[in-house]
Amino acid sequence: MSPLYDSGLKKYRAHHTSPASSVTIQVRLSDINGEKLDFSDILQKACQELLMEPDVDKLVKKIDEGIKLTCSVDGLAADESANLQWFDASGTQVTAKTGPIKVSGYGNKLSLMIPKLRNGDEGSYSCKATINGNPVEKSLAIELYKGITIIDSPKKQRPNINTDAFIECNVDATSASVDWLYGDERPIDSTNGRFIQKKDGLVIKNITEEDNGKYFCSVNVPSMGDFLQYDITIEVTIPPKSSRPATFSPAVVGKKFTMSCFATGDPQPIFSFYKDDQYLEGSRYIIYDVNGRLEIEKIEATDSGEYKCVASNIKDGVRGSKTGGKIEEIVTVEVLIPPRITSITDISKVEREPGELTCVGEGNPAPDLTWKKFGSDVAFSSDQSGTLQGATLEQKKDQLPDGSWKSELKLIFAALKSSDTNTYTCTATNSAGSASENGSVTVQFKPNFDDTPYTQTYGWANHRSEVRCIANAEPEAFIKWSRHGENIADNTTFQIVSKPGQGTMTSDLMIAVLLDNEDWIYGDYVCSAENAHGTTTQTITFTKAKPPSTVQVKSDNPTPTSVELIISPPADNGGQPVLDYKIEYNLQGSADVKTTRASKPPSSSGEQRTVARIVGLEADKTYKVAVSARNNVGYGSSQSLNVETPKVRPPNPVSFTSTPSGPNADFYIISWAKPLTGGSPITGYMISYNKVEVKGDSESSWAVTKVLDKPIKQEAKGDITSYRLERLEPNTFYQAEVKAINALGESDARQLIFQTSKGGKTQIESAAPPPTPKPNTNPGIYIDQVCTVGFHSYIK
Numbered sequence: 001m002s003p004l005y006d007s008g009l010k011k012y013r014a015h016h017t018s019p020a021s022s023v024t025i026q027v028r029l030s031d032i033n034g035e036k037l038d039f040s041d042i043l044q045k046a047c048q049e050l051l052m053e054p055d056v057d058k059l060v061k062k063i064d065e066g067i068k069l070t071c072s073v074d075g076l077a078a079d080e081s082a083n084l085q086w087f088d089a090s091g092t093q094v095t096a097k098t099g100p101i102k103v104s105g106y107g108n109k110l111s112l113m114i115p116k117l118r119n120g121d122e123g124s125y126s127c128k129a130t131i132n133g134n135p136v137e138k139s140l141a142i143e144l145y146k147g148i149t150i151i152d153s154p155k156k157q158r159p160n161i162n163t164d165a166f167i168e169c170n171v172d173a174t175s176a177s178v179d180w181l182y183g184d185e186r187p188i189d190s191t192n193g194r195f196i197q198k199k200d201g202l203v204i205k206n207i208t209e210e211d212n213g214k215y216f217c218s219v220n221v222p223s224m225g226d227f228l229q230y231d232i233t234i235e236v237t238i239p240p241k242s243s244r245p246a247t248f249s250p251a252v253v254g255k256k257f258t259m260s261c262f263a264t265g266d267p268q269p270i271f272s273f274y275k276d277d278q279y280l281e282g283s284r285y286i287i288y289d290v291n292g293r294l295e296i297e298k299i300e301a302t303d304s305g306e307y308k309c310v311a312s313n314i315k316d317g318v319r320g321s322k323t324g325g326k327i328e329e330i331v332t333v334e335v336l337i338p339p340r341i342t343s344i345t346d347i348s349k350v351e352r353e354p355g356e357l358t359c360v361g362e363g364n365p366a367p368d369l370t371w372k373k374f375g376s377d378v379a380f381s382s383d384q385s386g387t388l389q390g391a392t393l394e395q396k397k398d399q400l401p402d403g404s405w406k407s408e409l410k411l412i413f414a415a416l417k418s419s420d421t422n423t424y425t426c427t428a429t430n431s432a433g434s435a436s437e438n439g440s441v442t443v444q445f446k447p448n449f450d451d452t453p454y455t456q457t458y459g460w461a462n463h464r465s466e467v468r469c470i471a472n473a474e475p476e477a478f479i480k481w482s483r484h485g486e487n488i489a490d491n492t493t494f495q496i497v498s499k500p501g502q503g504t505m506t507s508d509l510m511i512a513v514l515l516d517n518e519d520w521i522y523g524d525y526v527c528s529a530e531n532a533h534g535t536t537t538q539t540i541t542f543t544k545a546k547p548p549s550t551v552q553v554k555s556d557n558p559t560p561t562s563v564e565l566i567i568s569p570p571a572d573n574g575g576q577p578v579l580d581y582k583i584e585y586n587l588q589g590s591a592d593v594k595t596t597r598a599s600k601p602p603s604s605s606g607e608q609r610t611v612a613r614i615v616g617l618e619a620d621k622t623y624k625v626a627v628s629a630r631n632n633v634g635y636g637s638s639q640s641l642n643v644e645t646p647k648v649r650p651p652n653p654v655s656f657t658s659t660p661s662g663p664n665a666d667f668y669i670i671s672w673a674k675p676l677t678g679g680s681p682i683t684g685y686m687i688s689y690n691k692v693e694v695k696g697d698s699e700s701s702w703a704v705t706k707v708l709d710k711p712i713k714q715e716a717k718g719d720i721t722s723y724r725l726e727r728l729e730p731n732t733f734y735q736a737e738v739k740a741i742n743a744l745g746e747s748d749a750r751q752l753i754f755q756t757s758k759g760g761k762t763q764i765e766s767a768a769p770p771p772t773p774k775p776n777t778n779p780g781i782y783i784d785q786v787c788t789v790g791f792h793s794y795i796k
Contacts, residue, residue: 048075050082050129050136058141060224063117069140071127072109082129082136084110089123089142117144148173148219148228153201158237158267158315158323165207168318169217169230170200176221183214183231201318209236239325240265240311248307251335252432257299261292261329263311269326274308301364301402304335336432337404339363344426344439349416350533351445357411359439361428366397366405368430374423381409390417418445421474421503446534447473449527451504455538458545458575459513459522460633467509469538471529476500479507482526493517505529511542518544545575548629548636555643559652560619560679563643567598567610567627576631581610588622588642619648619679648679651740651747658722660699660752665730665759670752671722672738680742687723688713689736694753702753704735711737731758 052071061067073082086094086103094103094112101114101121114121122144128137149172159165171178180188180195180202188195188202196203204211217230240263248259263269271292273280280287286295292311296303312326339361347355361367370379371393380393394410407428413420421443427436451470459465471477479498481488488494488509495510513521527538552568567581580600586593598612617623621644628638654672662668670687691708695701716723728734733755740747 048073048082048131050127050131050138052127052138052140054140056140058143060143060145061117063119063144063146065117066113066115067117067142068111068113069125069127070105070109070111071129071138073129073131073136074108076108076131082108082131084108085128086110086112087126087128089121089125091126117142119144119146145224146172146174148176148221148226150217150219150228150230152318153217153230153232154318155231156233156235157318158235159204159207159317160323160325161208161236161238162206165204165211165234165236166201166318167204167215167232167234168201169232171217171219173219173221173226175223176219179218179220181216181218181229183216185216188215204234207234207236209238212236236266237313237315237323238264238266240269240313240327242311242327242329246309246329246331248331248333250432251299251303251333253301253335253337254298257296257303257333257335259294259307259309259331259333261309261311263292263327265311265313265324267313267315267324269311269313272310272312274310275303276305277308299335301335301337301404304333304403307331307333335364336430337362337364338433339367339428339430339435341426341428341435341437342406344437346440346442347413347416348440348442349444351418351443352415355413355416355441357413357424357439357441358408359410359426359428359437360406360408361426361435362400362404362406363428363430363432364404365430366399367407367428369395369407369409370427370429371409371411372425372427374425379427390414391420413441416441416443418443418448418472418474419450442474444474444533445472447471447477447505447529447531447536449529449536449538452527452538452540454540456541456543458543459511460545460576461513461515461518463513463632465511465513465542467511467525467540467542469507469527469529469540471505471507471527471536472503473505473529473531473533474503475531476503477505477529477531479505479527479529481507481509482528483523488525493521543575545631545633547634548572548574548576548578548631550637550639551581551627551629553625553627553639553641555625555641557613558643558645559676560646560648561617561677562613562615563617563623563625563645564611564613565598565625565627567612569600569608569610570629570636573629574631574633574636576633578629578631580630581612582628582630582635582638583612583614583625584627584638585614585623585625587618588624617645619645621645645679648744650745651678651680651682651742652676653748653750654685654738654740656738656750656752658752658754660702660754662754662756665757666726666728668725668728668734668736668754668756669722670725670736670738670754672750674719674721675740675747678742678744678747680744682719682740682742684715684717684741685720685723686713686715686739686741686746687725687736689725689734691729692733692735692753694733702733704753707735715741728756730756732756 050071050073052069071084076082088094088101094101096102096104103110103112105111112125122142124139124141126137126139128135151170151172153168153170157167169178180197182188190197194205212235215232215234217232219228243262243264246259246261249257251257261271268290270289272289273287273294284296292309308328308330310326310328313324314326315323317323340363341359341361343360345358347357349355359369361369368381370381372379391411391413394412395408397405397407399405411424420441422441424439424441425436426439427434449469450472453468457467471479481496490496493512496507497510498505498507507527509525511521522542522544524539524541527540529536549570549572551570554566555563556566557564569578578600581598582595583598584593584595598610600610601607623643624640625643626638626640628635652675654675656672658669658671688711690711692704693706693708695703695705733753736752736754737749739749
């Protein structure tokens with residue numbers, strides 16, 4: 001202790017153990033005159049003081065922060081207590097068991113702890129103590145600062161396009177200022193009227209996709225130095241819009257059904273489907289909500305109705321609002337039921353009685369019914385006028401309780417005929433498909449011979465001939481044969497073979513004609529057919545066949561080595577078809593007669609005449625030719641004529657067989673049919689070609705308009721029929737000329753215009769080798785059957 005000043009008072013400063021703390025003690029001298037002063041006691045009592053940490057009058061703390069206040073008394077003896085106590089802002093003492101606010105301590109130190117400050121914890125907190133019997137109190141005021149909080153403001157906000165969009169940034173802070181920045185931290189200009197900054201958000205008028213991007217809501221509390229930059233991404237929502245009308249597949253019972261809807265939007269719309277306003281869900285329905293497709297694997301008749309597809313991209317917006325939108329489209333689906341034949345009523349009646357062949361079909365829409373007789377390509381329905389071979393048609397349609405339809409078609413016969421017996425096909429057709437079933441008409445009638453092929457037939461000696469009758473009947477007929485009123489039984493001369501068919505009985509009477517029975521075997525034979533409805537007979541005349549009569553023949557187109565014969569069939573074929581023609585010829589004055597045959601042209605051609613060419617003749621000679629016709633009996637009388645061959649001459653012109661449009665770009669194979677030689681063997685061909693310009697749109701109309709270069713000439717040796725022209729240019733027209741050569745000279749020239757291809761892959765071709773000649777067993781004159789073209793028989 002040290003004296004400070006003397007003016008009636010003696011002042012002393014006592015220092016605590018901590019050099020930062022000291023207390024000043026004032027002692028009046030009058031108080032201690034004549035007395036002994038105990039400074040240790042004075043100092044002990046003077047240093048007993050209530051302390052609080054932190055030693056401030058006020059603390060500002062953020063909500064949710066923790067706080068700890070400590071008060072203590074220094075200078076108390078070990079056996080002294082200051083009875084420290086803490087009181088909250090309401091004046092309530094805080095104890096260790098009070099709740100969230102607690103105290104803890106030991107000795108003359110007591111701490112107040114609030115782990116997490118909350119609203120309501122603000123106010124004045126007091127620490128009270130008793131020192132030297134005197135109450136002492138210290139207080140500290142706590143003020144709460146709640147900081148910066150953004151309330152219910154999504155980081156991504158999707159306002160609808162072309163609206164006055166409100167971008168929410170709801171700031172909860174004391175004395176805060178809010179500014180809006182673009183994503184690159186440029187300030188938003190609020191002076192143009194499009195952007196309006198409000199306390200709780202930003203309004204963007206008539207927002208578009210160009211406004212998409214990141215924005216900053218910048219919050220500042222200057223008094224606290226607190227700052228928050230809250231980023232918000234704006235993506236404009238485009239409500240759904242139909243891109244094209246909904247489509248759906250045909251709805252046919254049992255088949256897969258698909259419905260598709262088409263809409264655009266941002267975000268991508270989600271599709272849902274309804275039938276008659278009922279939401280479709282469950283295992284029967286496969287819904288692709290992103291692609292807008294509904295599938296029903298097997299649609300049923302009860303699935304008909306109104307189908308609605310809804311495209312929606314509605315989302316929750318700010319402050320309970322909704323963004324996006326939805327559109328819907330409705331289509332009416334009628335489930336089609338493929339037709340089926342439910343019943344057919346057959347007919348089995350006697351000839352000339354009436355009858356009805358009835359067909360019933362069901363489906364949706366109402367099926368159209370037709371009848372078609374087996375073997376006929378014409379189907380008849382009630383929509384057609386007229387009758388089906390004497391029958392009338394009658395149809396009606398009725399709707400069933402389930403909405404489907406029943407159709408009925410009757411084929412009505414006023415008087416049944418035997419020819420009505422057949423299988424009839426009923427076909428039911430609607431837009432979902434078709435179905436067919438067969439019905440039958442069976443007309444019972446006595447036998448007839450409408451299908452018997454003839455009333456006269458032929459036979460000849462040493463031949464087993466057939467006499468046939470065909471009896472149509474229902475029920476099946478029994479057939480017997482007779483001659484001169486006597487029934488014929490099987491023996492060495494006659495044999496009866498019968499074969500049943502559908503509504504027919506075919507009976508063949510086989511007759512063995514011999515030389516010793518020809519005088520009586522020919523004549524009339526009677527076929528009798530019998531069933532329950534009667535007996536019918538048919539007379540067939542069995543006539544003796546003979547060889548054909550004389551043919552008509554003339555020569556044409558002679559060459560030095562060949563002649564053409566035109567043969568007309570005989571006026572009388574003798575009861576049997578002409579099989580072929582025998583041709584005999586010899587050089588005039590020679591006994592060496594050659595024989596060959598010429599075939600008839602096929603019956604399908606309709607050509608009656610036979611054209612034959614004799615080749616291998618000698619030039620400038622006269623030949624005697626005789627032609628006779630042959631049938632199953634034998635050859636008839638011959639028709640003779642003389643033919644003359646001309647002198648040897650140059651060959652005939654060639655006839656081209658190659659296609660004018662060539663398959664290759666740099667070469668072309670020209671080919672021709674072998675021409676007539678002119679009586680002297682062909683030794684080769686003179687071939688020339690050059691580039692040309694042509695007019696005409698097709699191969700048949702091509703015509704040369706300009707020759708572009710000099711011809712390239714080449715001679716090909718040998719009796720060939722094709723030649724390869726090399727080193728050609730792609731996609732170019734050429735004109736080729738070919739002449740045949742023999743010992744007497746050249747044939748007339750023939751020209752061919754051809755075109756090479758544009759290029760690309762080359763087609764592998766090769767010129768055909770010359771034909772290998774057949775061995776000639778008759779030098780000088782020979783005949784050979786080569787081919788039949790246009791009913792010309794070329795013989796050799």
